[in-house]
Amino acid sequence: MTYVLGLTGGIASGKSTVSNYLYEQGAVIVDADVVARQVVEPGTAGLKQLADKFGTEIIVEDGSLDRGALGQIIFNDQEKRALVNDILHPLIKEEMLAQVRAAEQKDVTLVILDIPLLFESHCERFCDSVLVVEIDPQVQLERLMSRNNLTEAEAQARVDSQMDPATRHRLADFVVDNNHEPAETFKQVDQILEEILK
Numbered sequence: 001m002t003y004v005l006g007l008t009g010g011i012a013s014g015k016s017t018v019s020n021y022l023y024e025q026g027a028v029i030v031d032a033d034v035v036a037r038q039v040v041e042p043g044t045a046g047l048k049q050l051a052d053k054f055g056t057e058i059i060v061e062d063g064s065l066d067r068g069a070l071g072q073i074i075f076n077d078q079e080k081r082a083l084v085n086d087i088l089h090p091l092i093k094e095e096m097l098a099q100v101r102a103a104e105q106k107d108v109t110l111v112i113l114d115i116p117l118l119f120e121s122h123c124e125r126f127c128d129s130v131l132v133v134e135i136d137p138q139v140q141l142e143r144l145m146s147r148n149n150l151t152e153a154e155a156q157a158r159v160d161s162q163m164d165p166a167t168r169h170r171l172a173d174f175v176v177d178n179n180h181e182p183a184e185t186f187k188q189v190d191q192i193l194e195e196i197l198k
């Protein structure tokens with residue numbers, strides 16, 4: 001039996017940090033951010049639909065997606081963000097579920113569905129349980145500003161484009177506090193693994 005653990009959390013909360021650790025423990029990782037890049041590669045239906053909707057200003061000269069331009073749209077305009085999500089999320093979901101099915105066929109013990117917008121896109125129904133990574137708002141802003149080289153206002157706009165942490169907390173089966181040293185985070189993950197794989 002394959003156990004499917006959903007992994008989510010706010011932007012820069014530490015999902016990749018946790019999923020890298022789970023990968024080291026032998027889990028198969030299905031990562032929405034990676035799949036989101038695949039479905040907009042040059043020549044895909046995803047990129048064509050985006051260009052039809054938003055024009056060539058979101059395409060760079062070599063024909064690939066201008067991620068900065070799409071980011072400007074997504075993180076600053078709620079209505080346009082919904083349009084992008086309507087185009088991309090079904091494509092992302094389909095590919096992620098195909099990867100889960102492939103892992104199930106190989107009888108992999110643990111699959112991680114790493115999805116920033118897991119609850120927003122109702123993907124909890126594909127998971128046996130969901131782990132939410134949490135950090136304090138100030139730590140989140142600092143890590144996001146430093147990782148992506150953003151101003152505070154830019155980082156705040158990205159945080160505000162996602163579900164509020166209290167709702168995410170309420171929907172979680174497991175919560176991991178990632179405010180401290182990574183080793184502290186990994187100890188909590190170990191306890192969850194013990195519980196779900198016992």
Ligand SMILES: CC(C)(COP(=O)(O)OP(=O)(O)OC[C@H]1O[C@@H](n2cnc3c(N)ncnc32)[C@H](O)[C@@H]1O)[C@@H](O)C(=O)NCCC(=O)NCCS
Pocket residue numbers: 010011012032033036066067068070071074081084085088092115116117161162
């Ligand atoms: C906006 C884009 C171009 C920014 O690309 P960039 O390389 O700068 O960042 P990256 O892809 O690594 O995403 C960083 C984080 O942004 C947040 N984020 C991405 N898309 C969204 C969105 N539609 N709504 C809210 N937050 C989002 C997530 O927390 C994600 O982990 C890119 O994230 C994208 O194509 N988003 C649309 C697809 C999507 O919704 N992806 C989320 C996975 S379901």
Ligand SMILES: Nc1ncnc2c1ncn2[C@@H]1O[C@H](COP(=O)(O)OP(=O)(O)OP(=O)(O)O)[C@@H](O)[C@H]1O
Pocket residue numbers: 009010011012013014015016017018033116143144147178179180181182185
């Ligand atoms: N416990 C920690 N202590 C210090 N820095 C951390 C810790 N966990 C993560 N970070 C750093 O914070 C940043 C965000 O972490 P990470 O990339 O894992 O978040 P994420 O949730 O996957 O982000 P995104 O939503 O953008 O995909 C990274 O620069 C990472 O190195």
